[in-house]
Amino acid sequence: MLNILTIAGFDPSGGAGIIADLKTISSLGGYGISVVTAITAQNTSRITAIEKVSPLMVQKQLEAIVQDFHLDGIKIGMLYDREIIKTVAAFLQTLKSSTPVVLDPVLLSTSGSPLLKEEAIAVMKAELFPCCTAITPNLPEAESLSGITIKNIADMEKAALELLKYHPRWVIVKGGHLEGEPVDIAVNGKEFYHFSGQRLTRKEIRGTGCTFSSALTFYLARGLAMKEAVSRTKAYMEKAIIKSFRPGQGHHVLNHFTSLAGG
Numbered sequence: 467m468l469n470i471l472t473i474a475g476f477d478p479s480g481g482a483g484i485i486a487d488l489k490t491i492s493s494l495g496g497y498g499i500s501v502v503t504a505i506t507a508q509n510t511s512r513i514t515a516i517e518k519v520s521p522l523m524v525q526k527q528l529e530a531i532v533q534d535f536h537l538d539g540i541k542i543g544m545l546y547d548r549e550i551i552k553t554v555a556a557f558l559q560t561l562k563s564s565t566p567v568v569l570d571p572v573l574l575s576t577s578g579s580p581l582l583k584e585e586a587i588a589v590m591k592a593e594l595f596p597c598c599t600a601i602t603p604n605l606p607e608a609e610s611l612s613g614i615t616i617k618n619i620a621d622m623e624k625a626a627l628e629l630l631k632y633h634p635r636w637v638i639v640k641g642g643h644l645e646g647e648p649v650d651i652a653v654n655g656k657e658f659y660h661f662s663g664q665r666l667t668r669k670e671i672r673g674t675g676c677t678f679s680s681a682l683t684f685y686l687a688r689g690l691a692m693k694e695a696v697s698r699t700k701a702y703m704e705k706a707i708i709k710s711f712r713p714g715q716g717h718h719v720l721n722h723f724t725s726l727a728g729g
């Protein structure tokens with residue numbers, strides 16, 4: 467069984483963050499391990515408070531995990547501030563370079579609350595991007611990280627090339643927020659791929675970014691090449707979107723367990 471670590475925030479409603487990551491990893495047959503960076507008070511409609519975990523406690527959690535586990539893949543989500551980013555970057559530098567590391571550069575929640583402090587963005591680009599096998603911004607994240615306004619696939623490519631300058635191995639820009647079909651792209655400077663698909667719903671669904679990056683980490687940890695790993699991730703997303711549901715009174719959440727009875 468593959469050991470997949472998620473370093474991310476806690477969303478008690480389970481739609482996003484660490485709980486969504488663990489559901490994704492478990493449903494794919496991996497063993498999910500989690501290091502918490504921040505606790506949010508959040509439901510399927512909104513975030514009402516955020517409390518960060520101290521950088522020392524993040525470091526202690528990471529140390530406890532590496533002393534025990536061989537890690538096959540690492541997914542990174544909400545990091546909240548520069549001290550936590552620096553702690554995670556220092557940890558990644560101690561790992562073998564063959565371990566896949568996928569960063570979902572979470573900036574804002576679907577409900578519009580900031581999940582990363584503005585002043586931490588430059589540190590994330592300079593210190594974390596170079597440690598990543600892939601970064602997986604959505605359109606608003608790619609716009610704000612690259613400074614390029616994105617209206618179409620050509621703009622997505624421009625933004626991806628701009629973000630490659632910070633040296634992640636791959637930039638994957640997700641197109642769920644495009645007007646038409648949700649096309650994702652993956653770029654590494656030499657190779658360039660498009661992943662097309664049909665728009666399956668217009669509903670707001672929570673946790674799609676968390677789930678995409680966790681599934682991608684799992685497939686890369688299985689040894690798949692990026693093209694195949696993204697295509698399997700997109701197929702996984704489509705199944706989870708088709709079976710999404712509304713457990714509370716706000717946004718819909720993904721159904722990660724579509725292969726189980728009742729899913």
Ligand SMILES: Nc1ncnc2c1ncn2[C@@H]1O[C@H](COP(=O)(O)OP(=O)(O)O)[C@@H](O)[C@H]1O
Pocket residue numbers: 603604605640641642643648649650663664665666667668673674675676678699700703704707
């Ligand atoms: N309505 C939709 N129909 C089909 N696929 C979608 C839809 N919305 C998002 N996706 C896919 O789900 C994944 C997550 O994309 P996106 O919504 O852009 O990310 P985020 O959750 O970070 O905003 C991508 O593969 C995207 O193409």
Ligand SMILES: Cc1ncc(COP(=O)(O)O)c(N)n1
Pocket residue numbers: 474475476477482483484506543544572574575576577581671672673674675676
């Ligand atoms: C702890 C945590 N991590 C990530 C997200 C982003 O997910 P979404 O964009 O679906 O709100 C979130 N809302 N909460």
